[in-house]
Amino acid sequence: MRIHILGLGPIGCLVAYHLRRTLPARHPITIIHKTQRMAVMARQAGNIITMETSGVTITANDFDQETADPHDEMLPVRNSKSTSTNPAFAPKSNVTTPIESLIVCVKAHKTLTAIRDLLPRISKDSTIVLVQNGMGVYEHLIQNLFRNQEQRPHFVLASVNHGAWLKEYLHVVHAGAGDLTFGIVPDYHGRQFEASLPDLNLDDITPNTHNDPSANHYLSLRNTIAALSSLSVLNTSWKSMYDTHMTMRRKVVVNAVINPLTALLNCRNGDVLAHKSGQNICRNVCQEASNAFQAQWKSELKDASNAGHDVGDAQFPEALSAASLVLECKRVAELTRFNYSSMLMDVRRARDTEILFLNGYLLGLGRKHNIYMPANNLLMNMMDLRSRIPLLS
Numbered sequence: 607m608r609i610h611i612l613g614l615g616p617i618g619c620l621v622a623y624h625l626r627r628t629l630p631a632r633h634p635i636t637i638i639h640k641t642q643r644m645a646v647m648a649r650q651a652g653n654i655i656t657m658e659t660s661g662v663t664i665t666a667n668d669f670d671q672e673t674a675d676p677h678d679e680m681l682p683v684r685n686s687k688s689t690s691t692n693p694a695f696a697p698k699s700n701v702t703t704p705i706e707s708l709i710v711c712v713k714a715h716k717t718l719t720a721i722r723d724l725l726p727r728i729s730k731d732s733t734i735v736l737v738q739n740g741m742g743v744y745e746h747l748i749q750n751l752f753r754n755q756e757q758r759p760h761f762v763l764a765s766v767n768h769g770a771w772l773k774e775y776l777h778v779v780h781a782g783a784g785d786l787t788f789g790i791v792p793d794y795h796g797r798q799f800e801a802s803l804p805d806l807n808l809d810d811i812t813p814n815t816h817n818d819p820s821a822n823h824y825l826s827l828r829n830t831i832a833a834l835s836s837l838s839v840l841n842t843s844w845k846s847m848y849d850t851h852m853t854m855r856r857k858v859v860v861n862a863v864i865n866p867l868t869a870l871l872n873c874r875n876g877d878v879l880a881h882k883s884g885q886n887i888c889r890n891v892c893q894e895a896s897n898a899f900q901a902q903w904k905s906e907l908k909d910a911s912n913a914g915h916d917v918g919d920a921q922f923p924e925a926l927s928a929a930s931l932v933l934e935c936k937r938v939a940e941l942t943r944f945n946y947s948s949m950l951m952d953v954r955r956a957r958d959t960e961i962l963f964l965n966g967y968l969l970g971l972g973r974k975h976n977i978y979m980p981a982n983n984l985l986m987n988m989m990d991l992r993s994r995i996p997l998l999s
C-alpha cells in the first residue's frame with residue numbers, strides 16, 4: 607500500500623517519520639510538499655525527515671515526493687505577457703495515479719482546498735484520515751466536495767495531543783509525548799466496522815480472506831487502520847466512533863480556551879490559567895460548550911428513541927460536564943505550559959487561524975440548539991479583530 611501525507615507541519619512530519627521507520631520499505635510513503643521550492647529544499651537536504659527528542663536527532667529517509675500545487679512553477683512568470691500556450695505555464699506536476707491512503711495534517715481551515723486539488727485522484731476506494739485541531743472539518747468536506755454518499759471515500763477522524771514543533775522544514779522536535787486516537791466514520795453501506803466491540807477487529811473492515819466480495823473497496827481502509835495502529839511509539843489507538851467523538855469534543859474545548867487566549871495575549875500556554883481572570887474565562891467557555899453538548903445529546907437521544915431504539919436511562923457523559931472540561935483545560939495548560947499554541951504561532955506569522963473550527967464550531971452547535979454562548983462569541987470576535995490588527999513588534 608502507498609500512503610500519501612498532506613501537510614508537513616509538526617504533526618505531519620511526526621506521522622510521516624514514524625510510518626517510514628515502522629512500515630516495511632515495500633509500502634511507499636509519499637510526502638506532498640506545498641510548493642516546488644519546498645520540494646527542492648527537501649531534495650537538497652537529502653530527502654529525509656529529522657526527528658528530535660531531548661536533543662537527540664534521528665532521520666528517516668526513502669520518501670517519495672510530490673508537490674501539491676501543480677501550477678506552482680507558473681508563479682515566476684505569472685505577471686508576464688505569456689499565455690497558457692507558453693510552455694512555462696505547463697503544470698510541472700501532472701501526477702494522476704490514484705491515491706489509496708491520504709493522511710491529512712494541514713490546518714482545519716486549509717483542508718478543503720488542499721483536498722480539492724487532489725480530487726481527481728481520490729475515489730470511493732480511497733481512505734482519508736483527518737488529523738487536525740478542531741471539529742466540523744469532515745462535515746465541511748462532505749457538504750462541499752463529497753456530496754454523493756455512494757462515491758465518497760472512507761473517512762477516519764483522528765485526535766492528536768502530542769506536543770511538537772518544527773525547527774526547520776522537515777525537522778520536527780517531539781517536545782511532549784501524548785497520544786493519537788482515531789475512529790472510522792460509518793459508511794453508506796452500513797458495514798459494521800465496530801462489530802466486535804468492546805474490541806475492534808480489522809476483520810470487521812474486511813476479512814483477510816477471499817470471502818468478501820467488497821474486499822477491494824475496503825482494502826485501503828483496513829491497511830490504513832493497520833498502519834496507524836502499528837505506530838505504538840505515538841500511542842495510537844483505534845477507538846469506536848463514539849469514543850473518538852468524545853475525545854474530539856474534549857479537545858475542541860481545550861483548544862477553544864487555550865488557543866485564542868494565548869493568541870490574544872501573546873503568551874505561553876501555561877500563563878492563561880495561572881490567574882483568576884483566565885480561570886473565569888475558561889469556566890465560562892467550558893460551561894457554554896457543555897450546555898451545547900448536552901442539548902445535542904438530548905436531541906440525538908430523542909431522534910434515536912423516535913427511530914424505535916431503546917435509549918434506556920442514558921446519562922449525559924460526565925466527561926462533557928463543565929467541571930470535567932475545566933479540569934482538562936487545566937491539565938493541558940499545565941502539561942504544555944512552556945509551549946506557544948499553534949494559534950499564537952499563526953498570528954505571529956500573520957496567517958489565518960483555525961478559530962472557525964474551534965469556537966466557531968461550538969457557536970454553530972449552540973446556534974443549532976438555541977444555547978446562548980457569550981464567552982465563545984467574544985473570543986471569536988476578538989480573534990477576528992486580532993487577525994485584522996497586526997501584532998506590533
Ligand SMILES: CC(C)(CO)C(=O)C(=O)O
Nearest residue numbers: 864942945946947948949
Ligand atoms: C493543546 C495545544 C494548545 C498545545 O499547544 C494545542 O493543541 C495547540 O497549540 O494547537
